[in-house]
Amino acid sequence: MAHLDTLDDEVPDISPYVTPISPTNRFYRIDTALTVPQVDPESWRLRITGLVDNPYELTYQDIRSMRLADYVITLSCVSNQVGGRLVGNAIWTGVPLYELLQRAGVQRGAQQIVGRSVDDFTAGFPTTLAYDGRNAILAIGMNNEPLPTRHGFPARIVVAGLYGYVSAVKWLEEIRLTTWDGFDGYWVPRGWSKQGPMKTQSRIDLPSHGSRVNSGETIPLAGIAWAPTRGIERVEVRIGNEDWTPCRLGQAAGNESWVQWHRDWTPSGGGRQQIQVRATDGSGHTQSGRTVPPRPNGAEGWHTISVDVR
Structure with missing residues (x-):
């Protein structure tokens, strides 16, 4: 478990939104799901597909058996106004995406990683971001507990430094490698930028x-x-x-x-x-x-x- 110094003791009235780790029940939620998907972990499968040499599937137990680690990453929604509350900081438990991609064998020309949810939401980001030193992970835990249903159980993508609309696919069922021009995620044809680096x-x-x-x-x-x-x-x-x-x-x-x-x-x-x-x-x-x-x-x-x- 991560332990962080805080200003709370010195600033006793500080808002709960500014504690080092956002309480899970206060963490913002933005998605396109009309109802929160209920996924059976026993029958659920995560497929790695597209421009790869060895497409394969993972079960929930397969992922739990991997070498998991904790990552403290701040997420924010691109629609967050200046001074807004659509931002949160959490301890995410998971495995680096590059480890999953290494097993699949990423082909030349695979410029984009696209995540797809069980309710068909999609988001994509450059493949290079899984290898540039940032934490880009497949997460199955949040704040030292299994990933809550409303935040994407059984698994989701978390990529440090990207807005959620291009990366943070919840209720994940497929990771697909494709070309950059070959696919646009859900929000791109709806007027949002294809690339979504988080601003200061x-x-x-x-x-x-x-x-x-x-x-x-x-x-x-x-x-x-x-x-x-x-x-x-x-x-x-x-x-x-x-x-x-x-x-x-x-x-x-x-x-x-x-x-x-x-x-x-x-x-x-x-x-x-x-x-x-x-x-x-x-x-x-x-x-x-x-x-x-x-x-x-x-x-x-x-x-x-x-x-x-x-």
Whole structure:
């Protein structure tokens, strides 16, 4: 089990959304299933097909018998607005996709990995991402328990650094290797980008938007930032038109996990005051203040809230 340092003890009112690991029952769920598929693990099979030399099937017990490991990975939905809640951090238990692909023998020209669910949802991403050092896994566990039904039991795909719409197939029944131009996942013909790398994001959780704070009384500013697989180098906040000031970062589980940030603030004067946050990732990229909507490849902008100072 992964154990992480947290700012919770120092910031007692911090939202449950910013604990290092999202509780499973609070983890966001976005999918196209009208009803959650109920899959019998005894009869379920995962097929590895397409541009491979040795197509094969796995049972649930086959996967459980593999050398499983835990991976702390943040997932986010591409439709998440700046400051939104469609993001979560979990401990995923599974096996690297490249191990499954090695057994199959990936052919030249297999540029895309396509996952297909039992209810025919599909998502695809470049085959190279299974080999570039990030954690791209077949997951059968979540937060040290078997994968919950609503999150994809018996197995799902989790790829660090990609939005879920191009990768996170739940209730998985097939992994198919194909060309890049040979197939478009479910959301691509519906107006979303074919490639979905996760953008650098940050969020304010404390104080809440519109809350009242007392002039001269020190309060915590706190939230989270994420940029899988680049990690977070720095988080800064700005009050009104003041200069950006750095925040203290918690201990992240790694570059694929979100990180908590915190800074004390003593408001002065009175009236409505604006608070903004921005993050700089491990590649040196700092979030832009330019506002971009989620469609077609993810929102951009600084999360901004206002509080009433009295």
